Every structure is written in structure tokens, then in C-alpha cells.
Amino acid sequence: MIPVVERDRIDGVPVLRADAPSGRHVAALIFRVGRFDETLPAAGVTHMVEHLALADKREAPYSFNASVSGRFTTFYMESGDPSHIGDFVGSVCRGLTAHQGADLDRERRILRTEAASRGGAGGLGTSLAERYGATGPGLANYQEFGLYHLGWTDVEAWRRRWFTTVNAVLWIAGSHPAGLRLDLPDSTAARPLALRPLGHRLPGFVVAGRGGIGMSMAGPRSVDAYVAVDVLQRRLTQVLRHEHGLSYDVQSVTEDLDRDLIHAWIAADALPEQTPMAAHSMLTAFEALAEDGASQAEIDDYGRRLRDAYESPSGPVRVLQRRAHDMLSGRPERDPAETLRIAAGLDAKITAEAARALHDSMILVTPSVLPAVQGRMQRLPIWSAGAVPGTERTSVDSDATLITGDQGVTLTLEPGRLVTVRYDSVAALLRWNDGKQALVGTDGFAVQLDPDQWPDGQGVLDDIAAHVRPEVIVPVDAPGPTRPGRRKAAPGPDAATGSGTTGPTGTSPPPDPYPTTPPLSSRRPGRSWPARILRTVWVLVLIIGILAITGGDVSGGLGFVVIAVAGIVWQEFRHRRRRRT
Amino acid sequence: MPLFRKNTRPAGTAQGPAAKTAPAPPAAPEPPAPPVDNLLGDPDAHRFRSELAEGRWQEFHDFLQATPDWTHRGFYVGKLASISGRPEWLDEWVAARPGSSLPYLFRGTHAKNWAWQARGGGRAKTVKEDAWPVFQARLVDADRDLARAAALDDRDPTPFAQAIWVAMGLSLGQAEIRRRFGEAERRDHLNGDANYSMVQALARKWFGSEREMFEFARSVSAQAPDGHRGHKMIALAHVEQWLDSPRGDAQRSYFLAEPVKAEIRAAADRSIRSPRYAAGRFAPIDRNVFAMCFRLMRDYDAQLEQMRLIGPLITTHPWHYQGKPGQAYERARLLALQKTTESAQGRPSL
Numbered sequence: 001m002i003p004v005v006e007r008d009r010i011d012g013v014p015v016l017r018a019d020a021p022s023g024r025h026v027a028a029l030i031f032r033v034g035r036f037d038e039t040l041p042a043a044g045v046t047h048m049v050e051h052l053a054l055a056d057k058r059e060a061p062y063s064f065n066a067s068v069s070g071r072f073t074t075f076y077m078e079s080g081d082p083s084h085i086g087d088f089v090g091s092v093c094r095g096l097t098a099h100q101g102a103d104l105d106r107e108r109r110i111l112r113t114e115a116a117s118r119g120g121a122g123g124l125g126t127s128l129a130e131r132y133g134a135t136g137p138g139l140a141n142y143q144e145f146g147l148y149h150l151g152w153t154d155v156e157a158w159r160r161r162w163f164t165t166v167n168a169v170l171w172i173a174g175s176h177p178a179g180l181r182l183d184l185p186d187s188t189a190a191r192p193l194a195l196r197p198l199g200h201r202l203p204g205f206v207v208a209g210r211g212g213i214g215m216s217m218a219g220p221r222s223v224d225a226y227v228a229v230d231v232l233q234r235r236l237t238q239v240l241r242h243e244h245g246l247s248y249d250v251q252s253v254t255e256d257l258d259r260d261l262i263h264a265w266i267a268a269d270a271l272p273e274q275t276p277m278a279a280h281s282m283l284t285a286f287e288a289l290a291e292d293g294a295s296q297a298e299i300d301d302y303g304r305r306l307r308d309a310y311e312s313p314s315g316p317v318r319v320l321q322r323r324a325h326d327m328l329s330g331r332p333e334r335d336p337a338e339t340l341r342i343a344a345g346l347d348a349k350i351t352a353e354a355a356r357a358l359h360d361s362m363i364l365v366t367p368s369v370l371p372a373v374q375g376r377m378q379r380l381p382i383w384s385a386g387a388v389p390g391t392e393r394t395s396v397d398s399d400a401t402l403i404t405g406d407q408g409v410t411l412t413l414e415p416g417r418l419v420t421v422r423y424d425s426v427a428a429l430l431r432w433n434d435g436k437q438a439l440v441g442t443d444g445f446a447v448q449l450d451p452d453q454w455p456d457g458q459g460v461l462d463d464i465a466a467h468v469r470p471e472v473i474v475p476v477d478a479p480g481p482t483r484p485g486r487r488k489a490a491p492g493p494d495a496a497t498g499s500g501t502t503g504p505t506g507t508s509p510p511p512d513p514y515p516t517t518p519p520l521s522s523r524r525p526g527r528s529w530p531a532r533i534l535r536t537v538w539v540l541v542l543i544i545g546i547l548a549i550t551g552g553d554v555s556g557g558l559g560f561v562v563i564a565v566a567g568i569v570w571q572e573f574r575h576r577r578r579r580r581t
Numbered sequence: 582m583p584l585f586r587k588n589t590r591p592a593g594t595a596q597g598p599a600a601k602t603a604p605a606p607p608a609a610p611e612p613p614a615p616p617v618d619n620l621l622g623d624p625d626a627h628r629f630r631s632e633l634a635e636g637r638w639q640e641f642h643d644f645l646q647a648t649p650d651w652t653h654r655g656f657y658v659g660k661l662a663s664i665s666g667r668p669e670w671l672d673e674w675v676a677a678r679p680g681s682s683l684p685y686l687f688r689g690t691h692a693k694n695w696a697w698q699a700r701g702g703g704r705a706k707t708v709k710e711d712a713w714p715v716f717q718a719r720l721v722d723a724d725r726d727l728a729r730a731a732a733l734d735d736r737d738p739t740p741f742a743q744a745i746w747v748a749m750g751l752s753l754g755q756a757e758i759r760r761r762f763g764e765a766e767r768r769d770h771l772n773g774d775a776n777y778s779m780v781q782a783l784a785r786k787w788f789g790s791e792r793e794m795f796e797f798a799r800s801v802s803a804q805a806p807d808g809h810r811g812h813k814m815i816a817l818a819h820v821e822q823w824l825d826s827p828r829g830d831a832q833r834s835y836f837l838a839e840p841v842k843a844e845i846r847a848a849a850d851r852s853i854r855s856p857r858y859a860a861g862r863f864a865p866i867d868r869n870v871f872a873m874c875f876r877l878m879r880d881y882d883a884q885l886e887q888m889r890l891i892g893p894l895i896t897t898h899p900w901h902y903q904g905k906p907g908q909a910y911e912r913a914r915l916l917a918l919q920k921t922t923e924s925a926q927g928r929p930s931l
Contacts, residue, residue: 244757277753280724287725371751375717 002307002336003173003316005323011182012165016323017172018316025174026317027085028076029092029182032328033162036070036137036257037192040428040440041474044111044144045158046073051107052155053095053163064088070137071256072325073163082175089170093183096163101152111147123365124253124265126208127216130363130380133444134427135196137257145428148476161190169327171320195258198443203362204380205373213279214267214365215286217358221262221331223342224354227302229254229264231294232355235285240268246278259329264358272367279364280372290359293352303343310336384420384445387412393460395453402454409439409464411447419445423467428474436480437461439468448480538567612915614907617895620660621865630661636670638684645683651769655739656863659774662690665698675726682733682740689726690743696720696750704786720750731764741765742774745782755788771811773863776801780814784821791825794818802848808857813867815848816874820899823877836877845874846883853887865894873899873913881917881924888914 003018020026033046050066050073057064062079077088121128125141132138146154164187219225233252240247247268254264270278294302309318319336326333363380366373390405403410408422421441430438435458438448449464451457465473545560620626629641641661648654671691674684696719699712708716724747731740741764748758758779765775783789783797798818805811819841826832835841849871852858860867868887875884888910900906903913 244760273754274756276751277757280751280753284724284728371713371717372721372753374714375719375721375751 002310003319005319008176010170010180011184012186013168013170013182013184014327015170015172016320017176018320020173020316022313024078024080025082025085025172026076026078027088027170027172027174028074028321028324029089029168029170030324030328031073031163032071032167033073033190034069034071035139037162038139038146040134040139040142040145041472042146042150042154042158043139043142044146045150045155046162047111047144048107048147048150048155049073049096049159049163050075051111052100052103053092055100055103055107056095057091060084060088062088069255070140071258072328082177085172086177086180089180089182093181096159097183097185104152104155108147111144115144123209123212123214123267124216126206127214127265127363127365128263129444130200130206131197131216131218132195133198133442134440135442136193137195137263138444145430145474145476148478149474160185160187167328169324171324173316173320192258195261196442200380201378203360203364203377205364205366205377206380207368208365209367211272211275211367212267212269213275213282214265215282216363216365217264218257218261218361219264219354219357221256221260222354223339224346224350225262225264225358226254227294227299227343227346228289228351228354228358229266230302231298231351232286232289233266234298235289236266236268236282239281239285240278244277244281246270246274246281256325256329259331275367276370276372279366279370283372283376286355286359290352290356293348293350293355294346295348299343299346299351303340306343307340383417384410387418387420388422393454396455397453402449402460404460404463406467409447419447421445421447426468426472428472429465429468430474430476431465432476432478432480434479435461437465438480439464450480535568535571538564538571541567611908612911614905615893615895615911617897617906618893619896621862621894621896623862626657626660629657633661633664636668638670638674642674642678642681642683646681651738652773652863654737655742655774658687658690658739662687663694664691667691667695680733682730682737685726685730685733686737686740689723689730689740692719692723692726693743693746696723700750717751720747723747724751736768738765738769738772738775741768742772742778745775745778749782749787758782758788771801771805771809773810776811776814777817780817780821785825791822794821802851806857807851808855808859810852810860810863810867812848812852813870816845816870819845819874820870820902824902836874837879842878842880845871845878849883865891866896869896870899873903876913876917879920881920884913884917885921888917
């Protein structure tokens with residue numbers, strides 16, 4: 001039987017309830033705020049609020065936890081005794097309103113430790129950063145830099161803005177406990193920041209991670225889209241695992257990007273030697289779905305599984321959670337029966353359209369440039385399109401140049417390989433305690449600067465800091481990373497996001513946005529010793545030619561000069577080609 | 582004093598040490614190149630090539646449909662789909678015959694050939710950087726069409742034989758290449774196109790090794806009955822190995838090794854020299870391969886015997902490995918004639 005949802009309101013907070021056939025009582029207090037609502041300088045502040053809220057609740061006669069996803073923060077518990085719900089909700093509300101400045105440093109250390117042990121955001125984080133840069137959902141790919149510098153005032157202000165009665169829903173799967181109170185502050189509803197997609201031409205691909213392939217897709221929230229993602233995931237499992245033996249697992253995760261937009265991530269693992277075929281198979285299957293749509297059997301199967309899920313012991317949790325998210329996002333609430341009815345009315349044409357829309361929004365994350373991928377789509381830009389005007393300096397230890405001006409900063413590692421951050425679109429200026437700093441643009445491009453690398457380095461860095469708004473400056477009490485060559489992180493393999501509501505406490509795992517590899521300026525192939533000797537020979541031939549000409553042997557000397565120049569040009573051409581590749 | 586003494590020698594004086602020796606004979610002029618005919622003199626193939634050049638595919642479609650032999654069909658598709666550029670009538674054909682595998686097979690084969698036109702036939706290091714995406718995009722298109730052709734006709738091995746090349750170009754790995762070969766083999770045991778594709782795919786330059794390539798070629802030969810064209814795979818494998826040898830003495834002497842000679846002669850005896858050999862119109866394809874092997878083995882009598890049987894039906898492959906195919910063929914022929922004449926006159930052969 002599909003769960004029936006009852007509605008109530010306690011202390012101004014909507015309360016949803018459904019019977020739980022398991023006999024256990026589950027409750028979740030959800031707030032419509034998450035990682036995607038933050039800014040880069042404040043990244044992690046929601047996570048901090050979530051930790052502080054439960055900081056004093058070390059033990060209880062029931063299980064409980066909390067999590068922060070992209071758009072929601074969820075405090076949840078499970079017990080055989082409904083009265084425990086009241087205890088848990090009361091604890092959370094007290095934790096969200098009490099003064100906890102004294103606990104801040106301790107939780108800061110815990111959160112940073114948690115982040116370090118969690119690892120990177122993987123291909124999913126990379127794909128979101130490719131879509132949104134260092135804003136909104138793109139923050140999933142970044143460290144929680146707010147943990148380094150935010151004080152109690154900042155945390156408290158964030159809490160007051162988002163953790164309020166107008167931004168909360170409580171749901172209960174089980175019995176309504178007597179005397180339940182939700183003592184949260186009143187406030188006007190906070191306005192989320194609008195998404196700022198980077199506007200790449202899609203589909204496109206990005207090279208990141210060490211293995212596996214991930215498909216990132218974005219599209220309007222609809223039953224059609226969910227069915228298309230589900231069918232695709234099942235077809236990929238069939239092809240990659242059962243037919244070709246290329247993958248162990250094909251995972252699928254969907255998450256709200258905003259009120260009406262969802263992000264879908266499908267990732268498959270693969271051995272390095274099988275990655276090209278796995279990518280080809282994935283794209284071929286996706287293209288077939290976009291071309292022909294789902295079969296009636298697949299659509300019927302989706303409807304059957306969805307009904308099973310609604311009617312299963314976990315059905316009430318699923319229904320309540322979805323309903324709470326709808327309410328908090330300001331969407332029309334959809335009844336499960338209505339969802340089943342819509343799913344039953346789908347056909348091949350509708351699902352093909354949905355699949356095509358998802359396909360055309362795709363960012364494919366691959367561990368290397370793969371022929372079958374490059375033959376289908378373009379690589380997303382890894383360098384900025386242009387430089388800012390200003391004063392140019394050459395690095396003291398490489399060929400890199402730095403331009404600083406009133407509009408921003410451009411770091412050029414090699415001709416055509418440059419990174420520009422403009423002052424009018426700075427997401428954060430990170431300042432490490434060893435003097436290094438990084439200027440991160442809202443588009444995700446970052447210029448990392450080491451004062452030792454530039455003439456008058458400290459003056460240059462101070463000048464840059466003077467150009468940015470104080471609120472985006474992030475002092476980081478840790479040494480800076482090794483100089484980056486370019487901006488976009490190469491996160492770990494296809495890790496799933498920390499989104500969802502059943503995982504352990506934590507946000508989407510953010511990696512360091514800067515690669516730890518040395519800069520390209522030092523990684524690029526240098527001249528080998530034979531090449532240097534050959535270059536010296538050419539120069540000597542040139543000198544001999546010039547001497548011969550000046551000595552009167554014009555024809556002989558010209559011959560030497562021509563040979564030497566040809567040799568130098570040839571060698572330079574070869575060297576540049578090697579650097580390009 | 583000038584660093585280098587200017588050439589003050591008056592015109593007409595001695596020319597230095599070289600002048601004391603006989604002048605080197607002028608380089609022998611290249612023999613006039615006989616024409617190459619990859620269509621093997623087949624009148625239908627020549628006629629359809631002209632028709633397709635005019636965008637008339639309808640009769641060709643009917644002709645293919647009435648050609649049940651896979652080798653014949655593969656020949657017409659493979660040879661006539663080598664068209665520069667991408668004519669619009671390919672899409673017209675697909676649209677006009679939606680339920681037929683043939684337009685997909687032809688367009689897919691064309692896309693594969695067209696991809697290789699963008700890439701060139703050299704090693705990867707010789708391919709221009711901006712040619713790779715073009716090459717790969719065309720291969721992706723080819724793969725879609727070939728897969729569709731295979732789905733529409735589950736008896737035809739040709740889509741899979743062609744798709745082996747696509748898998749090679751897209752680096753899909755040996756497992757996928759073997760899967761595609763297996764599909765072709767399941768549809769047509771000892772299919773010539775599929776076997777040739779596999780020898781290439783298993784060569785070291787692609788995804789294999791000397792051992793795997795020869796294992797495959799010998800396995801095909803072992804399965805092939807006397808007189809079958811499959812024995813040619815032995816010769817093709819040796820050609821690949823010869824190409825893979827280091828330039829210089831190793832390459833020059835490759836075909837002079839007795840085990841190589843013996844294996845190629847045995848393969849020839851079981852195919853082109855077998856009384857049961859019945860390759861029909863495709864015999865020149867096999868004879869050109871063996872003729873070049875005999876040339877490199879310096880077995881001039883055997884080479885000339887094959888050249889007589891080849892007549893005017895010289896093929897690009899394998900002579901293109903030695904320069905312009907027609908000229909390479911003619912050079913080889915003249916050399917063989919010279920050597921056999923010298924031999925008949927009792928002069929030592931080099």
C-alpha cells in the first residue's frame with residue numbers, strides 16, 4: 001500500500017507523518033540549505049552548523065545522525081520509542097539556537113580531519129565545477145575553506161538566516177509523539193543565490209581522475225528525466241558488466257540543483273586498458289536511448305519498481321522525504337500515485353526526448369583523452385580565453401609570465417596556456433601562512449602565486465590583495481600547496497557525492513582545487529643534453545658562417561648561415577611540438 | 582685571410598679527385614608505371630564506380646541485394662566505398678532504404694575509409710595533431726552505421742569485418758577487436774576481410790605482438806582447406822613483420838631467412854599454387870601479395886610466375902609499401918627479368 005501522508009504544523013514548522021509498517025519510528029528535521037547555497041570563502045559553514053547542533057549530543061538511546069547535501073541539511077533519527085523523537089528534535093533545536101562559540105575551534109579541527117580522511121569529490125565534483133565554476137554546485141569540488149577562518153559571528157549569522165521555522169520541515173514515519181516542540185527562530189525566508197552556469201558548449205568532456213568514466217547531466221526535474229536516467233543506468237549495467245565485462249559497477253546519483261533543475265551522475269568503473277571501450281559503450285548506449293527512447297517493457301518495469309519502493313517498508317521514508325523536499329523548495333507537491341500515473345503514460349518518444357536533453361547537457365569525465373570520446377565531443381576549455389592588460393613580469397625560475405593590472409591577473413605558463421582571473425569575478429583570494437596566495441575566479445580558473453617566484457613578489461601579491469573585496473579574502477592557517485600549473489583539479493576516481501540523506505555526517509566531499517603536481521612550466525619537457533649540444537653546434541656553425549662572410553667568403557659563409565638557421569628553426573619547431581604534446 | 586678560401590678555380594680546369602675517376606652512371610630512370618586496378622578488371626565494379634560518382638546508387642543497391650556471396654559483396658562494398666569526401670547521396674540512400682542493411686553498410690564502410698583518409702596510413706607519430714579528432718569523429722559515425730547494418734542483417738559478416746578497423750582506430754582494445762572478429766567468423770567462417778583485419782589488428786603496431794599475429798595467421802591457415810585463400814594470412818603476417826623490422830640489414834634480410842621462405846612457399850603451395858585454388862576474380866589480390874614476398878625472397882622465378890598470372894591486374898596492396906605501387910611492381914618485374922636472364926647466362930645472381 002502506498003503511504004498516506006498526514007500534515008500538521010507545530011510551532012510554525014510543517015510536520016508530515018505517515019504510518020511505518022516496520023514498527024520503528026523514524027524522523028527527520030530538514031532545512032532547505034546546503035553546500036550549494038554557500039560561497040567559496042564560506043564553504044563548509046553549513047557543515048559547521050550541522051556539527052555544532054549535535055556537538056553536545058554525544059549519546060542517546062536511539063540512533064541519530066545528520067548530513068549536508070547540496071540543497072538540504074537533514075537531522076535524522078530512528079527508534080522503537082516514539083517519545084525519543086521529541087527528545088531528538090528538542091536537542092537539535094537547542095543545538096541550533098544555543099551559543100556555541102566555545103566549541104567552534106574543536107569542531108573546526110574535527111571537520112578538517114573529516115575532510116582529510118574523506119578525500120576528494122571525484123569526477124562528480126569535477127563535473128559540477130565545470131558547470132558552475134567556484135559558485136553554487138561547483139563548490140562541491142572545493143575544500144571547505146570557511147573552516148579556516150569563519151568566526152562564531154559568521155556561523156551564527158548563517159544559522160539565523162537558514163535554520164528557521166520558515167525553512168524547515170519535520171517528517172515522522174511512525175507515531176506522532178506527545179508534547180513535541182520545535183523551538184526554532186522565526187525569520188523571513190532566505191533567498192537562495194541564482195545558479196551561474198558557465199555556458200559551455202555541451203556535450204563536452206573533461207579529463208580528470210585516475211579511472212572510470214562519469215556522465216554528468218543536468219535537466220528539468222520531471223518523471224521523464226528520472227525514467228531516462230534509470231533506464232540508462234540499467235542499460236549501462238547490462239552492457240558494461242553483463243555483456244562486455246568492462247565494469248564492476250555502474251552507479252547513478254541524482255540531486256537537486258535548484259527548485260526545478262536536477263543533476264544526474266552516472267559513473268562506471270573500468271580498468272585503464274578497458275576505459276576506451278567502456279566509454280564508447282556508454283556513449284553508444286546513451287545515443288541509442290536518445291534516438292529510440294525506452295522500450296515499453298523498460299517503462300513498465302520502472303513503474304513496477306517504483307510502486308514496489310513506495311510499498312516497501314522504507315516506502316514511507318521515501319515518500320516523506322520527497323514531500324519535504326518539494327515543500328522546502330517551493331515546488332508543487334506530487335502524490336506518489338500521481339507519479340506512478342505519469343510514469344505509466346510515458347512512451348518511447350517522450351523518453352527519447354528526455355534522454356536527448358540530458359545527452360545534450362552532458363559533461364563526460366574521463367581519466368584521459370579517449371578516441372571514442374574526442375570523436376564525439378569537444379574538450380572543455382582548460383585555459384582562459386584571453387589576458388588582462390597590465391604590467392608583465394617574468395618568473396625568476398621559469399618561462400612563466402604574470403600580468404597584473406586594474407582588471408585582474410593573467411598567469412601565462414606557455415604561449416596559449418594562460419589563466420586569467422578578473423577582479424570583478426573573484427570567488428576567493430586564498431592566503432596561506434607561508435605567503436603563497438591563490439586568486440580563484442567564479443569561473444573556476446585560479447592563479448596561484450608564490451612571492452618567491454616573481455620579482456618584487458610580495459609587492460605584487462599585496463597589490464592583488466588590495467584589488468579584491470575584503471570579504472572574499474580567506475586566510476588559511478596552513479602552508480600553501482605546490483605551485484599549480486593550471487587551475488582545474490584532477491580529483492579522485494568516480495566517487496559518489498555525499499548527497500542524500502542516509503549517509504554519515506558530512507558534506508559533499510570537496511578536494512583541494514589545486515593540483516599538487518608541479519607547474520607545467522617545470523613539468524614541460526626541457527631540452528635534453530644531446531639537444532643542447534646540437535643547439536650549440538648550430539650556433540657555432542652560424543658564427544663560423546658570419547665570420548666567413550666578414551672575411552670575404554660570402555658564398556661559403558652564406559651556406560653556413562643558411563644551414564645553421566635552418567637547423568635552429570628545425571630544432572625549435574621540434575622542441576615546441578614536443579612541448580605541445 | 583679569408584677563413585675559407587673562395588673557389589678561385591677557373592672554369593674548365595680539373596675538377597678535383599672525382600675528375601680522375603669515371604663519372605658515375607646516371608641513375609636509371611623510373612620505369613613507366615603500369616596502371617593499378619584495385620577493381621580487378623571487374624566490369625560491374627567499374628560501371629558502378631562511375632554510376633556512384635554521378636550519385637546513382639539505386640542499381641548498385643539492387644545489385645548488392647542480388648549478390649548473396651559475402652566475399653563478393655564485401656569486395657564491392659569495400660572497394661567502391663573508397664570515395665574522397667562525403668557525397669550527399671549516401672544519406673539519401675539510407676533514407677530511401679530504411680529497412681535495408683546495405684546503405685548502412687556502405688555508408689559505414691565509407692566513413693571508415695574516409696576516417697583513414699584524414700589520418701593517413703602512417704604510424705601515429707606521423708599524424709597531424711588536428712587530424713585526430715576528425716579521424717575519430719568519422720570512425721564514431723562509421724561504428725554507428727556498421728552496428729546498424731549488423732543488426733539489420735544478422736548473417737552478413739562484412740559489418741563486423743569493417744568494424745574491426747573502427748575498433749583499432751578508436752583504441753577499443755583487443756577484447757573488443759576479438760569480439761568483433763568472433764561475430765564475423767560466426768557469420769562466415771574464414772571470412773577473408775575479417776582475417777586480413779585481424780592480422781593487422783594483432784600486429785605489434787596496433788594492439789598485438791609478433792607472437793599473437795603469427796599464432797592467428799597460422800591458426801587460420803591450419804583451419805583452411807587446401808586451395809583456400811586463408812593461407813595468404815601467413816604471407817600477410819610476414820609482410821607485417823618485415824615492415825616492423827628495424828630498417829637496414831634486418832629488414833633487407835628478413836625475407837631471406839630460410840624459415841620465412843619455407844613458410845611462405847608452403848602457404849603458396851596450399852593456396853595460389855594448389856590445384857584446388859579457386860579464388861576466381863580475387864586471385865590477383867592473393868597473387869600480388871605472394872609476388873612481392875617472392876621478390877623480397879629473391880625467388881625471381883616464382884615471382885615472375887605470379888606476375889604472369891596477375892597480368893594487368895596490379896593492386897595497390899602490397900606494392901605501396903615500396904613506393905608508388907605501379908612503379909614498385911614494374912621495378913620488381915624488371916629486376917626479376919634481369920636476374921633470371923643473368924642466371925640463364927650463367928652470371929651469378931646477387
